[in-house]
Amino acid sequence: MLNKLIAVSVALLLLGPFPAHAAGGDVVDIVAPFEITGLDPAKSGDIFQRMGIVETLVGADKDGNPLPALAKAWTVSEDGRTWRFALQPDVKFHDGSRLTADAVAKALEIARGKPGLLSKAPIEAIAADGPDAVVVALAKPFVPLLAFLAESRAQILAPAAYEGLNVKAIIGSGPFKLTTLEAPQSLSVERYGDYWGARPEIQKARYLSVGRAETRALMAESGDADYVFNLDPASRTRLAKNDAVNLLSVSIPRSVLLKVNAGHEFLKDVRAREALSLAIDREGLAVAILRYPAAATQLFPPSLAIWHDRNLAPLSYDVDQAKAKLAELGWTPGADGILERDGKRFALTLTTYPDRPELPLIAAVLQDMLKEAGIDLTINSTNSSEIPAKHQDGSLELALMARNFALVPDPIGTMLTDYGPQGGDWGAMNWSNPEFERALDDLTRTADPAAGEALRRKAVEAVQADLPVIPIAWYQQTVAVSPKLEGATIDPFERSFGLETMRWPK
Structure with missing residues (x-):
C-alpha cells in the first residue's frame, strides 16, 4: 500500500495540483483513463463531448x-x-x-x-x-x-x-467553454455565459487523463478528484467500504469480446471457434474478475433491449464438449496435454491491453481455461492500437477487447463498422455471412418496428452461430463521486460526464 501511495503522490506532483475548492467557485475535478490525442473530433471528440464543450445535431x-x-x-x-x-x-x-x-x-x-x-x-x-x-x-x-x-x-x-x-481549435457551442488544453493529459473548462440552453450550476471543471486504475482510485479516496470514471474491480470493492466516496453503477452497452481471426488455419472451421467458446466458464470468470454477475451469453447485453434476444440459446460452458469438437478436427493431446495436428501445436497469441485494467486479468484466466481444453495461449498485453494494426496486417490471431456498442445510440452503426463484408478493426476478421449482411442492409432501410425486430434477431443469430467474436462478459460502469458533489450521474451511452446536472451544496 505504501508503494501505491508513493506512486500516486509522484504522479500528482508531476501532473500539478488540482485547483483547490473555494466557496462559490469550486472546480469539479474529473479523472478518466482516456488520453487527449488531438484536436480533431475523429481522435478525441468523445472527450470534448463528455466535457460539455461541443454538441451534435x-x-x-x-x-x-x-x-x-x-x-x-x-x-x-x-x-x-x-x-x-x-x-x-x-x-x-x-x-x-x-x-x-x-x-x-x-x-x-x-x-x-x-x-x-x-x-x-x-x-x-x-x-x-x-x-x-x-x-x-x-x-x-x-x-x-x-x-x-x-x-x-x-x-x-x-x-x-x-x-x-483540419481542426486548429475547439470552438464549440456547449454549456462549457474550453479554457486550457494540455494534450495528452488535461484540459479545463468554464461555464459559457451565452449558452443557448439550460444554465449549469458548475462554474469550472478540469479533466485529467490517468491511465492506472489504482492511481484513479487513490485520487478518489484522497479527495484529489471529485468524479473518477472507470474503476477496476478490486478498487470498486475497496471503495464500496469507504465513506469518503459514493459509488454509482449502471449497466452499459459494452461487452468483453474475444476477437477471432476466422481465417487462421486453426480457427477457420466454426467447430474450433465453438470449442473455444465452450471452454470458457463465463459465470465463474465474471464473478472472480469483474465481481458482479455479468456472464455474456450472447453479443448484446440486456441493457440494449432491442438487440438482446431473450429467446436465443445461450452460449454454454462444457470442456468435454470442447475437447470432442477439437478431436473431430483431428487434434490429439501431446505429451504435455497441448493438442497437436500435423506436427503443429495448438498455440495461439492473444493480444490485449491494460487501458481497461480487467482485461489482462481476464486474459490470464482464459489462458488457464483454454489450457484445460488443450490450447496453449500466449498473452501479449500491449497498446490497444496493436489490435487494429494486427487486424490490418493480418497477423492477429486472438484479441481480448472491450467493445462499446453505443458509439451511436443505435448499435447498428457499430455493427456496420465491425461486421460488414470487410470486417472491422474491433469486430470480425476474415468472416462473412451473406444472410447477416442482407439483414443488416435491410435494417438500415426499414422503419417498421416489427420488421426491424425480425432483422435484428436474424443478425444476432448469425453472429451467435458463426462466432466471429466470442462474447465473454457484459459491463457495468462504476464511478466514484465525492460526497460533496450533488447531481452526479452516469450516462449509459457514455456521451457525457454529466457536468450539466452537477452542483455543489449551497
Missing part, C-alpha cells in the same frame, strides 16, 4: 432514443432519402459567432470526409436550406441517420475552428 436519451440538440426538429421525405433539420434559434459558438446552416453543413461535410461512422452513411450531399435549416440528401433510405448524427465525431464546430479540412 441530434442527442439521445438514456434509452438511446433520438432527442433534439442543435437541431430542434427534423422531417424526412416519403422516399426516405431527404432529411431536413431545423436549427435551434439564437445559438452562439464560444467565439461569439452564431450557429448558421452554412456552419453546420460545413462541419458535417468535413466530418464525413474523415474516419467516423458518418463516413459510412450513404450521404450524397449536405447543404444549407436557408439560414436556419440543413438538408441531408441520401443515395438510399438510411433509418440510422439520426443515430449517426449523434456520434461525437459528428460534432459541430464554429467555422473559425477549421483551417481547410
Whole structure:
C-alpha cells in the first residue's frame, strides 16, 4: 500500500495540483483513463463531448432514443432519402459567432470526409436550406441517420475552428467553454455565459487523463478528484467500504469480446471457434474478475433491449464438449496435454491491453481455461492500437477487447463498422455471412418496428452461430463521486460526464 501511495503522490506532483475548492467557485475535478490525442473530433471528440464543450445535431436519451440538440426538429421525405433539420434559434459558438446552416453543413461535410461512422452513411450531399435549416440528401433510405448524427465525431464546430479540412481549435457551442488544453493529459473548462440552453450550476471543471486504475482510485479516496470514471474491480470493492466516496453503477452497452481471426488455419472451421467458446466458464470468470454477475451469453447485453434476444440459446460452458469438437478436427493431446495436428501445436497469441485494467486479468484466466481444453495461449498485453494494426496486417490471431456498442445510440452503426463484408478493426476478421449482411442492409432501410425486430434477431443469430467474436462478459460502469458533489450521474451511452446536472451544496 505504501508503494501505491508513493506512486500516486509522484504522479500528482508531476501532473500539478488540482485547483483547490473555494466557496462559490469550486472546480469539479474529473479523472478518466482516456488520453487527449488531438484536436480533431475523429481522435478525441468523445472527450470534448463528455466535457460539455461541443454538441451534435441530434442527442439521445438514456434509452438511446433520438432527442433534439442543435437541431430542434427534423422531417424526412416519403422516399426516405431527404432529411431536413431545423436549427435551434439564437445559438452562439464560444467565439461569439452564431450557429448558421452554412456552419453546420460545413462541419458535417468535413466530418464525413474523415474516419467516423458518418463516413459510412450513404450521404450524397449536405447543404444549407436557408439560414436556419440543413438538408441531408441520401443515395438510399438510411433509418440510422439520426443515430449517426449523434456520434461525437459528428460534432459541430464554429467555422473559425477549421483551417481547410483540419481542426486548429475547439470552438464549440456547449454549456462549457474550453479554457486550457494540455494534450495528452488535461484540459479545463468554464461555464459559457451565452449558452443557448439550460444554465449549469458548475462554474469550472478540469479533466485529467490517468491511465492506472489504482492511481484513479487513490485520487478518489484522497479527495484529489471529485468524479473518477472507470474503476477496476478490486478498487470498486475497496471503495464500496469507504465513506469518503459514493459509488454509482449502471449497466452499459459494452461487452468483453474475444476477437477471432476466422481465417487462421486453426480457427477457420466454426467447430474450433465453438470449442473455444465452450471452454470458457463465463459465470465463474465474471464473478472472480469483474465481481458482479455479468456472464455474456450472447453479443448484446440486456441493457440494449432491442438487440438482446431473450429467446436465443445461450452460449454454454462444457470442456468435454470442447475437447470432442477439437478431436473431430483431428487434434490429439501431446505429451504435455497441448493438442497437436500435423506436427503443429495448438498455440495461439492473444493480444490485449491494460487501458481497461480487467482485461489482462481476464486474459490470464482464459489462458488457464483454454489450457484445460488443450490450447496453449500466449498473452501479449500491449497498446490497444496493436489490435487494429494486427487486424490490418493480418497477423492477429486472438484479441481480448472491450467493445462499446453505443458509439451511436443505435448499435447498428457499430455493427456496420465491425461486421460488414470487410470486417472491422474491433469486430470480425476474415468472416462473412451473406444472410447477416442482407439483414443488416435491410435494417438500415426499414422503419417498421416489427420488421426491424425480425432483422435484428436474424443478425444476432448469425453472429451467435458463426462466432466471429466470442462474447465473454457484459459491463457495468462504476464511478466514484465525492460526497460533496450533488447531481452526479452516469450516462449509459457514455456521451457525457454529466457536468450539466452537477452542483455543489449551497
